[in-house]
Amino acid sequence: MTYTMTFEGRPVRAEPGQSVAAALVASGVVSWRVTRGQGRPRGLFCGIGLCHDCLITIDGVPDQRACVVPARDGMRLGDRDDA
Ligand code: FES
Numbered sequence: 001m002t003y004t005m006t007f008e009g010r011p012v013r014a015e016p017g018q019s020v021a022a023a024l025v026a027s028g029v030v031s032w033r034v035t036r037g038q039g040r041p042r043g044l045f046c047g048i049g050l051c052h053d054c055l056i057t058i059d060g061v062p063d064q065r066a067c068v069v070p071a072r073d074g075m076r077l078g079d080r081d082d083a
Contacts, residue, residue, distance in 0.1 A: 003073040007032070014071035021047065021054050021066035024077070032056050032066070032078060 003014040007029055014023035021044045024032060031041035033055060045053035047067045054066040059076050066077075 003071055003075075005071060005073070005075040005077055008078040012077065016071075018071045019067050020056065020058065020064075020069045020071050020075070020077060023071045024066065 001016060003016065003023075005012045005014060005020075005023065007024060007027075012023055012027045012029070014020075014026075018026070024030075025044055029043070031043040033042050034040060035042060042053045042055075044067060045051045047054075049065050049068040052065065055063045056066045056077055058064045058066075058069060
């Protein structure tokens with residue numbers, strides 16, 4: 001079974017057991033937010049829930065750590081998604 005999520009309106013596939021961050025990176029998305037001060041890109045960094053670089057909005061809930069949230073079918077990812 002493969003899950004389908006959306007990132008900023010475009011489909012992203014995930015395998016059961018993958019994190020949201022792993023699914024994004026596997027689909028070619030390496031940055032999903034920018035820093036407030038200087039607008040620098042951020043995505044997966046530590047990959048174990050410590051650095052908070054991977055924060056993302058999931059189903060309208062902001063500041064979720066993409067590296068520790070399991071991917072699920074139908075998730076809507078990203079600040080600019082219509083969540
Ligand atoms: S990549 Fe560091 S907390 Fe997610």
